Amino acid sequence: MEQIKAEFIQALAAATTLEALEQVRVDFLSRKGSITTFSKSADFSKMTPEEKRGFGQRLNELKNFATTSLEEAKTKLSASAPRQRKIALDLTAPGKGGRVGALHPITMAQLELEDVFQGMGFSVLYGPEVESEYFCFEALNIPHDHPARDMQDTFWLKNQLILRTHTSANQVRTLKRFGAPIRAIFPGRCFRYESIDPSHENTFYQCEGLVVDKDVSVANLIAVMRLILSQVFKREVKVRLRPGYFPFVEPGFELDLNCLLCGGKGCSTCGDGWIELIPCGLIHPEVLRHGGIDPKEYSGFAFGVGLTRLAMMKYGITDIRYLNKGDLRVNEQFATFF
Ligand code: PHE
Numbered sequence: 001m002e003q004i005k006a007e008f009i010q011a012l013a014a015a016t017t018l019e020a021l022e023q024v025r026v027d028f029l030s031r032k033g034s035i036t037t038f039s040k041s042a043d044f045s046k047m048t049p050e051e052k053r054g055f056g057q058r059l060n061e062l063k064n065f066a067t068t069s070l071e072e073a074k075t076k077l078s079a080s081a082p083r084q085r086k087i088a089l090d091l092t093a094p095g096k097g098g099r100v101g102a103l104h105p106i107t108m109a110q111l112e113l114e115d116v117f118q119g120m121g122f123s124v125l126y127g128p129e130v131e132s133e134y135f136c137f138e139a140l141n142i143p144h145d146h147p148a149r150d151m152q153d154t155f156w157l158k159n160q161l162i163l164r165t166h167t168s169a170n171q172v173r174t175l176k177r178f179g180a181p182i183r184a185i186f187p188g189r190c191f192r193y194e195s196i197d198p199s200h201e202n203t204f205y206q207c208e209g210l211v212v213d214k215d216v217s218v219a220n221l222i223a224v225m226r227l228i229l230s231q232v233f234k235r236e237v238k239v240r241l242r243p244g245y246f247p248f249v250e251p252g253f254e255l256d257l258n259c260l261l262c263g264g265k266g267c268s269t270c271g272d273g274w275i276e277l278i279p280c281g282l283i284h285p286e287v288l289r290h291g292g293i294d295p296k297e298y299s300g301f302a303f304g305v306g307l308t309r310l311a312m313m314k315y316g317i318t319d320i321r322y323l324n325k326g327d328l329r330v331n332e333q334f335a336t337f338f
Contacts, residue, residue: 001038001058001059001062004028004034004035004038004062005062005065007034008024008028008035008066008069009069011024011027011028012024012069012070012073015073016077017077018074018077018078021070021073021074021077024070025070028066029063029066029067029070035059035062035063035066038059039059042055100335102331102332102334102335102336103335103336104323104331104334105311105314105315105317105323105331105334106205106307106308106311106323108311108334108336109232109307109310109311109314109315110187110205110207110307112232113185113187113207113228113232113305113307113310114185114187116228116231116232117185117209117228120183120224120227121183122183122184122185122209123182123183123184123185124184124185124186124187125170125174125184125185125186126186126187126188127164127167127169127170127173127174127186127188128164129163129164129188129189129190129191130157130161130162130163130164131161131162131163131164131169132161132162133160133161133162135169135170135172135173136154136162136164136165136166136168136169137149138290139171139172139287139290139291140168140169140171140172140247140248140287140290141247141248141284141286141287142247142248146247148245148246148247152165152166152192153165153192153193153194154191154192154193155191155193163190163191164188164190164191165190165191165192166190166206166208166304167186167187167188167190167206167207167208167304168208168248168302168304170186170188170208170210171208171210171248171283171287171291171302172287172290172291174186174210174291175210175212175287175288175290175291175292175293176290176291176292179292179293180212180213180293180297180298180300181212181213181214181298182210182211182212182213183210183211183213184209184210185207185208185209185210186207186208186209186210187205187206187207187208187307188205188206188207188208189203189204189205190203190204190205190206191203191204192204196321198268198269198318198319198320198321199269199270199275199309199312199320200320201308201320201321201323201324203324204306204307204308204320205306205307205308205311206304206305206306206307206308207304207305207307207310208302208303208304208305209224209302209303209304209305210283210300210301210302211224211300211301211302212283212288212293212298212299212300213298213299213300214297214298214299215299216282216298216299216300216301217282217299218251218282218301220301221280221281221282221301221303222241224301225239225255225278225280225303226239228305229257229277232310232314233260233313233314237257237258237260238257238258238264239255239256239257239258239277240255240256240258240274241253241254241255241256242254242256244279244280244281246279246281247284248281248283248284248286248287248302249280249281249282249283249284249301249302250281250282250284250285251281251282252279252280252281253279253280253281254276254278254279255277255278255279255280255303256274256275256276256277257274257275257277257278257313258273258274258275259273259274259275259313260313260314260316261312261313261316261318267318268318269312269318269319275309275313276306276309277305277306277309277310277313278303278304278305278306279303279304280301280302280303280304281301281302281303282299282300282301282302283299283300283301283302288300308320308323311323315334
């Protein structure tokens with residue numbers, strides 16, 4: 001019996017997998033295993049009752065020892081099994097595939113607009129989002145007590161600077177710096193204290209444009225707007241021009257786009273079938289003067305494309321709130337990879 005025990009211990013030590021352990025169990029404890037066979041081979045007729053009892057006891061001890069040792073070995077192996085599996089490297093398994101970043105729909109619309117304008121000889125310039133009251137309002141013919149200030153309620157910082165309410169803040173900055181003649185656009189983020197709905201957000205994007213030269217007229221303005229929109233939408237679009245009031249242009253217009261989401265029938269995004277897309281006009285002489293330009297010598301036009309609205313029209317996005325949400329399920333639908 002001692003010999004069987006020794007053999008068992010040796011076999012157990014050699015078994016390093018669950019399959020090998022099972023084999024040890026079969027070899028020693030199954031019906032044909034050596035412990036069972038040994039117990040059957042004992043000749044009880046030659047034993048005294050004392051000896052029989054002793055034999056039975058030692059046999060049980062051996063069985064118990066074998067069973068418990070096997071169980072323990074099995075538990076130990078199972079605990080370390082997952083680690084073994086991880087180490088195994090299958091080079092043929094398909095990879096996990098990372099998520100690839102892409103441009104935001106507004107950025108895509110901006111880049112496209114920049115491209116089209118650059119093709120027409122415009123420079124692309126960027127101004128600060130935190131602005132002075134002077135460039136955002138005063139230089140644009142909107143003094144402190146002017147009622148037009150109400151149209152653009154804004155966020156005031158503690159240092160008397162503001163978050164710009166429109167990219168028009170770049171007009172006088174640029175005229176002061178570069179003088180005339182000039183052709184430039186200024187895309188960027190603007191902020192207003194707005195009540196939010198499907199087409200209004202407190203954070204949105206505009207693309208301002210400015211042309212100052214000799215003998216610039218409304219005809220030039222309309223021609224440029226038409227060309228730009230047909231290039232951006234890659235088809236003929238319906239627009240309408242109606243008078244609009246902005247203190248920094250004279251005359252001033254609202255250029256509306258026939259809603260591409262509902263085909264002009266009227267929907268929750270546009271209301272009556274038209275989207276106010278490009279407010280514009282001829283630059284007010286007072287603004288030119290603030291920029292150090294003589295209005296008798298030069299004239300010009302300015303426009304402010306609603307970049308966020310343009311992106312909504314272009315990509316069929318019905319609610320402005322989707323754009324700032326950071327919800328990848330929305331953004332991924334417009335992803336193109338560069
Ligand atoms: N800055 C104006 C706005 O945000 C739009 C505008 C730009 C109007 C240029 C006329 C000329 O409402």
